[in-house]
Amino acid sequence: MNKIEAKNVDFYYGSFHALKGINIAIPTGEVVAFIGPSGCGKSTFLRLFNRMNDLIPGARLEGQILIDGNDIYDRSVDVDVLRRGVGMVFQRPNPFPKSIFENVAYGLRVNGVKDKAFISQRVEEALTSAALWTEVKDKLKESAYALSGGQQQRLCIARAMAVQPSVLLMDEPASALDPISTAKIEELICELSSQTTIVIVTHSMQQAARVSNKTAFFYLGEMVEYGETKKIFTNPEKEATQNYITGRFG
Amino acid sequence: MVKFVENELQNIRKEISDMWMLVYEQLDNAYKSVLNADVTLAEQVAAREKRVNAFELKIDSDIEDFIALYNPVAVDLRFALAMLKINNNLERIGDYADSIARFVLRTELKPADRVLFEQLKLQQMYETALTMLKTTLSSLEHHDIAQAKSVFEIDETLDAINDQAIDVLVAYATEHPDAVRLCIELAGVFRKLERTGDHINNLAEETVFYIDAEVLKHRRTLAKDGDEA
């Protein structure tokens, strides 16, 4: 069963051909890592899954992206409904200028959830699943900015998980964090994979190796190779992949 | 990260342990098949050799994945390297068990041969080797360096029995010219058991290397050479 499927995806920023003929199938419940040098298109591709690139003027998509078999670029799709089901965690922690509680509740509130008891319950569940509950349960009313960088990032993960997305997109979620916080995020990714399909863009090949089941290698807007992470890291098919993961270029 | 590594280490540890038990069982069964002239058991050992080989390949590839995916350092790296070598040594021991079983299959052992076995101290030789194998596994599981090092002493017993066995076989062959073939085959069995002892030494050395980062290989023999000089 494929959660996300991309068929012949071409993407342009104005006249720049950013993604070239990409086909990929991401199975439900897997952790898939996108690796590749800067500017290879991996982040751009990730951001197509929740239509974040819609915000960019002059961007154009060809081909299809299906989630659960439905074309998410179809006219009938409401982009806010789509995004509710496809959570995203960003490179830098971006908590809102609100309390810890309100940060996590935000996704529920903007989607019209009013039931206070339900919101409290979801906030606790989300914070627990982000391994943050025990650290913050006594200071839910405090500003999110009082947390450390690593905690803020886990708060952002909790915020994304609060609306129970079936896909979680992570755009270099640990690149701004210290090694200990990074390790916690990586552990979290493994645990969350039981609840949601995860696609993670990372600059760290070790991170991709540690957390993912499958890895896709991007280079110059093309997807060079996609397969089991073990295979990619022990015996990649393409020479370009080998050169990249062994640090010979990129 | 520690958690992923821990899971993987656990898995490899379990596989090595299983491989170890499998090889132990092979060696033990080969021994029993010789002792009791048990052809059925010997057939079983020969059949299981395939499983040993397949298991070796599986462990090799798992350790390769572990190194590729988790870039282990320090104790984790020593563990991975040690397990790789232990795996290969176990497979060699499995090979010896197989060829001993094959010896049983192609030779019609007679109950009378038991007398010869006793003269050769086959039982002692075998039991020593099995004890060494078991002791080394226990030292790995309990991270017991002293126990691992104790194996080196026991190995000398094997060498001694093997040396004596040659004399016994030469004498026996002279008395019973019709049993020359059997004697040569038995010399091969003892040779294999002696080599098994060497491989178990390697297992113990790798165990110590993993636990203590101490490189024992060759140093021990060098020291012995020094003593003799």
Next chain:
Amino acid sequence: MALQFDPAYNRRKRRLQTAVFGLFRLLSYAIALVLFVILGFIIVKGISVVNWTFLTQAPTDGMTGGGIWPAIVGTFYLMLGSALFAFPVGVVSGIYMSEYAPGGKLVAFIRMMTNNLAGIPSIVFGLFGMAFFVTYLDFGDSILAGSLTLGLLALPIVIRTTEEAFRDIAPSYREGSLALGATKAQTIWHVLLPMAMPRVITGLILSLGRVSGETAPILFTCAAYFLPKLPASIFDQCMALPYHLYVVATSGTDIEAQMPIAYGTAFVLIVIVLVMNLVAGLIRRHFEKKLNTK
């Protein structure tokens, strides 16, 4: 060959540095000195006039006696009125320019016009205010017309600070909100506005500080030479500090006797402006501490 350094060159370059930095220091001291002289002059001349009566009484004896109370009240009314106009209009325009139509030719044009608006001499605003608010809309000389004219003057600053405050918010905050299924409007209201607010309010207060000292825009639209009563509605005229200062210093029956009152008025005006700048700074610091995103 071993590298040879000339010790004399090193001494020369250090001497040059000392001389240049000395000059810089002197110039900045000079600027501070000028400011102190101006402030000192006003304070010395004005403070002796300022007392409770001066602050709470209307002018008497043909401007040669009494106080400036109606001018203080008038200035506050005008500031309040212009804030009520410039704040919503400015913030909404700023948000529109930053969030809804960024990068377009229209916005570039609007931005250019806004900058030009800021560069127009304030007397021109006064003239426009008289033609449009006073005459065309028939507000008459009134607080309403004056406030709107001053509001127009403050508008470019409010728009600029709002737009910049929104623009400086990292895109990932917008995306973070949108990624949770929020609409653009929800994102602006719940996330961006709270983040931009301190800077917007600071900009507004600074612009009001400037507006409160303007004379020209109210000259034709609102300000009265002398009113014994306080204004009762927004269609009344009012007195204002800067205009009052202008009047007592330039015209009247007895300029000599009026001069101390002029200095007193200037003193009060400067205090009001300084206090507002101080408040703006405090607000900014307070919110920055609270919103420290580092």
